[in-house]
Amino acid sequence: MALTPISSKLYGLFTACGLVWTALVAFIIHGFGFIWYIALTDGMVSTVLLGAACWLINNNLRYYQPGKGSYINLLIWCLALAGICTAGCRWIIPYLSISTAYMKFLSQSLSIRFFTDFLAIGWMAMISMLWYSQLDHKQTEKRKSEAEKLARDAELYNLRQQLQPHFLFNSLNSINALIGFKPDEARKMIHQLSDFLRGTLKKDDQLLVPLNDELQHLNLYLDIEKVRFGHRLETEISCDKNCGEGLLPSMLLQPIVENAIKFGLYDTTEKVVVSIRGEIEGSNLVIMVQNPYDPQTSRPKGTGFGLRGVQRRLYLLFARNDLMETHANDNIFTTIIKIPQV
Amino acid sequence: MKRALVIDDEPLARMVVLEYLQAYNDQIEVMQECNDGFEGLKAIHQYQPDLIFLDVQMPKINGFEMLELVEQQPAVIFTTAFDEYAIKAFEAHAVDYLLKPFSKDRFNKAIEKYLAQSPTVAQQAKQTENLLEAVAQSPAQHERIVVKTGTKVKIIPVQDVQYLQADDDYVSVFTQEGSYLKNKTMNFFEQTLDPRYFVRVHRSYMVAIQQITRIDPYEKDSHLAILKSGAKIPVSKTGYVKLKQVLGI
Numbered sequence: 001m002a003l004t005p006i007s008s009k010l011y012g013l014f015t016a017c018g019l020v021w022t023a024l025v026a027f028i029i030h031g032f033g034f035i036w037y038i039a040l041t042d043g044m045v046s047t048v049l050l051g052a053a054c055w056l057i058n059n060n061l062r063y064y065q066p067g068k069g070s071y072i073n074l075l076i077w078c079l080a081l082a083g084i085c086t087a088g089c090r091w092i093i094p095y096l097s098i099s100t101a102y103m104k105f106l107s108q109s110l111s112i113r114f115f116t117d118f119l120a121i122g123w124m125a126m127i128s129m130l131w132y133s134q135l136d137h138k139q140t141e142k143r144k145s146e147a148e149k150l151a152r153d154a155e156l157y158n159l160r161q162q163l164q165p166h167f168l169f170n171s172l173n174s175i176n177a178l179i180g181f182k183p184d185e186a187r188k189m190i191h192q193l194s195d196f197l198r199g200t201l202k203k204d205d206q207l208l209v210p211l212n213d214e215l216q217h218l219n220l221y222l223d224i225e226k227v228r229f230g231h232r233l234e235t236e237i238s239c240d241k242n243c244g245e246g247l248l249p250s251m252l253l254q255p256i257v258e259n260a261i262k263f264g265l266y267d268t269t270e271k272v273v274v275s276i277r278g279e280i281e282g283s284n285l286v287i288m289v290q291n292p293y294d295p296q297t298s299r300p301k302g303t304g305f306g307l308r309g310v311q312r313r314l315y316l317l318f319a320r321n322d323l324m325e326t327h328a329n330d331n332i333f334t335t336i337i338k339i340p341q342v
Numbered sequence: 343m344k345r346a347l348v349i350d351d352e353p354l355a356r357m358v359v360l361e362y363l364q365a366y367n368d369q370i371e372v373m374q375e376c377n378d379g380f381e382g383l384k385a386i387h388q389y390q391p392d393l394i395f396l397d398v399q400m401p402k403i404n405g406f407e408m409l410e411l412v413e414q415q416p417a418v419i420f421t422t423a424f425d426e427y428a429i430k431a432f433e434a435h436a437v438d439y440l441l442k443p444f445s446k447d448r449f450n451k452a453i454e455k456y457l458a459q460s461p462t463v464a465q466q467a468k469q470t471e472n473l474l475e476a477v478a479q480s481p482a483q484h485e486r487i488v489v490k491t492g493t494k495v496k497i498i499p500v501q502d503v504q505y506l507q508a509d510d511d512y513v514s515v516f517t518q519e520g521s522y523l524k525n526k527t528m529n530f531f532e533q534t535l536d537p538r539y540f541v542r543v544h545r546s547y548m549v550a551i552q553q554i555t556r557i558d559p560y561e562k563d564s565h566l567a568i569l570k571s572g573a574k575i576p577v578s579k580t581g582y583v584k585l586k587q588v589l590g591i
Binding site: 165166169170172173174175176177178180181227228229230266267268269294296297299 | 351352353354355357358361377378380399401402403423424425441442443486497499
């Protein structure tokens with residue numbers, strides 16, 4: 001793991017504590033009347049052992065946070081480490097300084113050594129636990145807020161897509177016209193518009209839905225456009241019983257049909273036919289949408305007429321880039337999508 | 343009696359205007375309803391109306407593009423459902439506009455305002471010109487140039503344009519198929535065409551840089567740009583500096 005500035009600061013602090021601890025131990029032992037050499041050796045050995053124990057417990061807690069019931073394990077760990085430190089002192093120091101008076105002092109001070117080691121290690125354990133649990137908490141919070149932000153952005157984007165202000169206001173304007181002389185038709189159009197809007201709002205785009213449901217929803221949209229453009233629009237929808245039951249991600253077809261309307265109907269002056277054809281081919285549901293367009297005023301770019309969103313969704317859902325194709329010839333634009341049936 | 347036209351591609355939308363206008367049938371007479379900009383142009387030519395109700399979003403050529411081709415500008419009341427950019431332009435130039443769906447009261451206000459003002463033809467032309475210039479800044483308008491050839495309307499995608507040449511009050515737009523006159527100034531095109539693709543290389547010339555095959559030195563301080571089509575375009579001293587900047591040489 002690379003050292004972050006914070007962790008290198010902490011290591012510095014840790015070393016400084018060790019040095020202070022060494023000095024303190026040496027000073028106390030010197031106070032008992034031993035020469036500085038013996039006092040310093042003792043201080044260094046016991047501090048190195050204690051330091052190692054602290055490092056061990058800290059590292060342990062970094063990767064493993066004990067649950068509520070297992071604090072007893074932590075206590076046992078601390079006791080064992082304190083025992084090891086004390087025993088280490090007892091067996092290592094005699095190799096470094098031989099003095100009978102000091103040996104006697106060493107065995108007499110074992111219990112107090114054990115006790116201070118235990119306190120130091122326990123303190124270290126507590127600090128580490130608090131530190132790492134707080135760090136963990138912070139990271140979880142950050143992840144959570146990021147995920148929330150993403151979800152919010154997506155939702156906003158969807159809303160904006162669904163509302164299509166241009167379509168909505170123009171439809172309201174048509175209703176405004178119909179109210180005057182064909183109130184029944186106005187009422188019918190209000191119902192179509194509400195059903196369509198309700199349909200778009202409640203749809204969960206993670207869901208797979210049967211093609212029939214999707215077509216029913218699109219028909220509401222197409223019927224509204226037919227009212228607006230006074231039968232300049234004609235639609236041909238063909239889909240047999242089999243393929244009507246084929247599943248596709250909800251709201252996948254809508255942007256394609258909207259596109260067909262945008263270039264086929266909004267940008268032409270003649271009568272137009274927009275056709276939607278569904279077929280089952282092997283294990284795929286294949287849907288073909290066709291619309292006329294005017295190559296003089298609008299030319300397909302790249303995938304053609306901004307259908308990249310659809311392709312992106314197909315890729316995210318099926319991890320394949322070959323599920324959508326577009327063709328433009330003879331003033332007819334064709335979009336074909338394939339949806340693998342599981 | 344004022345003569346009026348209603349230009350909108352949605353029949354029901356035209357019907358609202360006609361219905362609201364009945365209250366003024368002693369002052370305003372609707373000569374014709376038009377389905378799109380082409381019909382609009384023809385009707386304007388035929389009737390020379392005083393006032394038009396014009397939808398912005400229409401097939402093939404939009405309301406603004408249609409106005410660009412009109413010689414005698416009538417007073418215009420725009421009708422639109424939703425177009426942030428256009429609304430900004432209307433407000434900046436105090437042109438009256440109706441947001442669909444609009445109420446009868448709002449409609450009456452627009453009519454009263456028009457009847458009270460009765461601007462002169464010259465005022466009208468100036469106002470429309472300013473508006474079109476503002477609208478031309480919109481990114482949606484950068485894609486094509488709409489011109490009139492005789493009675494026909496020609497839509498030229500900007501990628502088909504080779505170069506532009508100033509021609510008195512007009513600009514000639516050169517494409518592979520020939521050149522077309524547009525009653526706009528060079529400055530107008532300099533403002534509206536994408537500066538990454540079109541460079542004003544001379545007081546009277548603007549060139550699509552993708553068309554340039556080489557640049558030869560010409561007289562003192564000036565150059566000639568040779569295009570794929572073989573056309574030779576004079577490049578002034580400052581034009582040469584600009585060209586080098588865009589080409590990154």
